[in-house]
Amino acid sequence: MTLGIGLLGCGTVGGALVGLIDAQPDLEIRQVAVRSTTKARSAGVSSDLLTTDAHAVVARSDVDIVVEVIGGIEPARSLIIEALEAGKPVATANKELIANYGAELLALAEAKGVDLQFEAAVAGAIPIIRALRASLGGETIHRIAGIVNGTTNYILTKMTEEGASYGDALAEAQHLGFAERDPTADVEGFDAGAKAAIMASIAFGADVVAGDVFHEGISNITSTDIDFANRLGYQIKLLAIAEQFDANGDGPSIGVRVHPAMVPDSHPLASVRESFNAVFVEGDSSGELMFYGRGAGGEPTASAVLGDVLDAAAALRRGGHRPMPLAQRLPIKPIDDLPSAFCVNLQVTDAPGVLAQVAGALGENDVSVRVMEQHDIAGEEAGTARLIFITHVAPERQLRRTLAAFDKLAVVKAIDSVLRVLGE
Amino acid sequence: MTLGIGLLGCGTVGGALVGLIDAQPDLEIRQVAVRSTTKARSAGVSSDLLTTDAHAVVARSDVDIVVEVIGGIEPARSLIIEALEAGKPVATANKELIANYGAELLALAEAKGVDLQFEAAVAGAIPIIRALRASLGGETIHRIAGIVNGTTNYILTKMTEEGASYGDALAEAQHLGFAERDPTADVEGFDAGAKAAIMASIAFGADVVAGDVFHEGISNITSTDIDFANRLGYQIKLLAIAEQFDANGDGPSIGVRVHPAMVPDSHPLASVRESFNAVFVEGDSSGELMFYGRGAGGEPTASAVLGDVLDAAAALRRGGHRPMPLAQRLPIKPIDDLPSAFCVNLQVTDAPGVLAQVAGALGENDVSVRVMEQHDIAGEEAGTARLIFITHVAPERQLRRTLAAFDKLAVVKAIDSVLRVLGE
Numbered sequence: 001m002t003l004g005i006g007l008l009g010c011g012t013v014g015g016a017l018v019g020l021i022d023a024q025p026d027l028e029i030r031q032v033a034v035r036s037t038t039k040a041r042s043a044g045v046s047s048d049l050l051t052t053d054a055h056a057v058v059a060r061s062d063v064d065i066v067v068e069v070i071g072g073i074e075p076a077r078s079l080i081i082e083a084l085e086a087g088k089p090v091a092t093a094n095k096e097l098i099a100n101y102g103a104e105l106l107a108l109a110e111a112k113g114v115d116l117q118f119e120a121a122v123a124g125a126i127p128i129i130r131a132l133r134a135s136l137g138g139e140t141i142h143r144i145a146g147i148v149n150g151t152t153n154y155i156l157t158k159m160t161e162e163g164a165s166y167g168d169a170l171a172e173a174q175h176l177g178f179a180e181r182d183p184t185a186d187v188e189g190f191d192a193g194a195k196a197a198i199m200a201s202i203a204f205g206a207d208v209v210a211g212d213v214f215h216e217g218i219s220n221i222t223s224t225d226i227d228f229a230n231r232l233g234y235q236i237k238l239l240a241i242a243e244q245f246d247a248n249g250d251g252p253s254i255g256v257r258v259h260p261a262m263v264p265d266s267h268p269l270a271s272v273r274e275s276f277n278a279v280f281v282e283g284d285s286s287g288e289l290m291f292y293g294r295g296a297g298g299e300p301t302a303s304a305v306l307g308d309v310l311d312a313a314a315a316l317r318r319g320g321h322r323p324m325p326l327a328q329r330l331p332i333k334p335i336d337d338l339p340s341a342f343c344v345n346l347q348v349t350d351a352p353g354v355l356a357q358v359a360g361a362l363g364e365n366d367v368s369v370r371v372m373e374q375h376d377i378a379g380e381e382a383g384t385a386r387l388i389f390i391t392h393v394a395p396e397r398q399l400r401r402t403l404a405a406f407d408k409l410a411v412v413k414a415i416d417s418v419l420r421v422l423g424e
Numbered sequence: 425m426t427l428g429i430g431l432l433g434c435g436t437v438g439g440a441l442v443g444l445i446d447a448q449p450d451l452e453i454r455q456v457a458v459r460s461t462t463k464a465r466s467a468g469v470s471s472d473l474l475t476t477d478a479h480a481v482v483a484r485s486d487v488d489i490v491v492e493v494i495g496g497i498e499p500a501r502s503l504i505i506e507a508l509e510a511g512k513p514v515a516t517a518n519k520e521l522i523a524n525y526g527a528e529l530l531a532l533a534e535a536k537g538v539d540l541q542f543e544a545a546v547a548g549a550i551p552i553i554r555a556l557r558a559s560l561g562g563e564t565i566h567r568i569a570g571i572v573n574g575t576t577n578y579i580l581t582k583m584t585e586e587g588a589s590y591g592d593a594l595a596e597a598q599h600l601g602f603a604e605r606d607p608t609a610d611v612e613g614f615d616a617g618a619k620a621a622i623m624a625s626i627a628f629g630a631d632v633v634a635g636d637v638f639h640e641g642i643s644n645i646t647s648t649d650i651d652f653a654n655r656l657g658y659q660i661k662l663l664a665i666a667e668q669f670d671a672n673g674d675g676p677s678i679g680v681r682v683h684p685a686m687v688p689d690s691h692p693l694a695s696v697r698e699s700f701n702a703v704f705v706e707g708d709s710s711g712e713l714m715f716y717g718r719g720a721g722g723e724p725t726a727s728a729v730l731g732d733v734l735d736a737a738a739a740l741r742r743g744g745h746r747p748m749p750l751a752q753r754l755p756i757k758p759i760d761d762l763p764s765a766f767c768v769n770l771q772v773t774d775a776p777g778v779l780a781q782v783a784g785a786l787g788e789n790d791v792s793v794r795v796m797e798q799h800d801i802a803g804e805e806a807g808t809a810r811l812i813f814i815t816h817v818a819p820e821r822q823l824r825r826t827l828a829a830f831d832k833l834a835v836v837k838a839i840d841s842v843l844r845v846l847g848e
Binding site: 001016020023024058102119124125126127130132134135136137138139268270271272273276283285286287288290292293294297299300302303304307310311318319383414 | 440444447448543546549550551554555558559560561562563633692694695696697702707709710711712713715716717718721723724726727728730731733734735742744825830
């Protein structure tokens, strides 16, 4: 039984997908909706298939499965709703849409008894959504920490391995097509934040949207930060972190955030280089798992969409679908309440008693220190030393109060950097 | 609708699984088959559930899904056949059984329209089977290279990081319970070979059994080998490799093998330490993917079995199953025909013209050299030098002929080691 595919969008991903679907014996593309039927398409996309009427593609009686690779909220959202309303399963690569309207669309899919799948929306070819839904469906997930933005990982890799400045590394990434001319969505963590929202939704069965995610980007990371981190045995990575906190009286709550973090060299995420992505999952029984691969690009993304299409096809053939309700609305902790270890880099007066004052500010705010180093500062004014310490895990609020206390100490000349540290 | 589980076996994995299944709202363990009902069981396993009659557990009308964690061929094989004949889906962690009778059992499951799942048979908690079946179901897989035996990876890690000898590292692994008193199955590659057969079967849709797999273990790896490999920028790992070769006239063929290999430090497999497992997959569209996690242990293995049970439960609820035929019997290339790069470590006479003779033997056998280093040998007899080179990829046959030619050269005093190199 050949199943008909209606393809919405035919850019890089759509073009790659046409070839992959053509190679499947039981699938056939019935029509491809595009904005312009005269624009040049990649080889293999027959112009006979093209139309500008996406709604008509969804409605065709010989289209059994709808694939959406247009991106953005509209018209993608309306088209997916039309497909689901018509009882047609949907595979989409649309991160922005799922991160904002995922719960609503999944509820509609559930009500209609059809599949809505979006493996490609997070980390390209890496099958993290299916792993969380199926393999780890019965697992209590404690934490997910992922490198889910290839652009920023590329920039951080160049800064680390070639000593490049942030600006030079960004320019190189732009030159090579890894970064957009306006890189804001990548470097400020918006893209990773949307993916964090989707991963948190699936892992915790909750409705988490992009706007729920705290995010801080990499544009303030300097070569000096990277240098210090490397010397202490860490790599700086932009992490998307989703955590579930144990119920204590008030029921469970979660934390979802994106920020640069120091990752210990011995941690599997530390060796994820260039534009690769990886997602590290800590489950109650499974223990530590990591999923690594290409997070972007036409072919890898199309490969993930194809997996979803084959799944939807198998479900259509046997009837039924696999439910994925995101019914809960779990409380989301504000960043102030989220626990981290921190690495703080201070310039202090090089005199007796300074350490006691700094330690006093830490103690008053219940922040304890795991490791501290003091260095002379070569080539700078005499009488100044550098104090670097890594704290034990504490809520951000306490660290911010500590920093405010440092600001008031005359012996603290400058707070050069504060970085969160992955661990424990 | 609560579904009834019949559990066959209640050792480390079975004991952990009881707790996990008890935590699922819609699953209930009806009975647990064990060899002795008087032996002490882990907490949470009610003695009321125990029986020594495994056949009766399979046959119970209130058992909807059969879980087999006995291990070994019989009685596991007969019990699984009974379950499938009765139309009951089966989840098993039995690597040995699937590596030898997988195709036969899957054909029976197919004929009966029920699921036979075995995620836990390869790499414990890592969802590699589901990734290959579902997410990458439409992908052309070129190669899978995995660290799938935790014992040998632990031993190699200790040898690398602590300079331990093979014997000392093995003894430590035995002391910590990572290695059996008779470690043959692990250290000689039989365990990894069975897993390679299963991965090759699923990735290539072929019937590959454990006996098809070439295997060479780690018991001949010395600290010196590791030292040289590290200095050249490589880690030595025991790899299970399954490859598919492009059809050229004769149709496609595959290679399946287990042996130690030098893995470049920059490769994601190089940083897989201790008893962790990881499987690296190279797909046509997906590109490079890696799946990392705990390959053994009661809880991680039980977590993988639980994923299969939930999948089977979902399929039972909606009717139907996902077929996984291993119908093809693809030609399996003998090790002599399989391509590798090699690192060869020779003791040679330190005199002019030696390099020309060695290079001549390589050239006559069509083996080309990618990199070569010559070292003086400190503390040994004068007039001897060490020659280390890494070849380009060539079939093993050509390398063996080259080594035979070296043996006949008077200037080659000893072939100290030959190691395959992962790459290209």
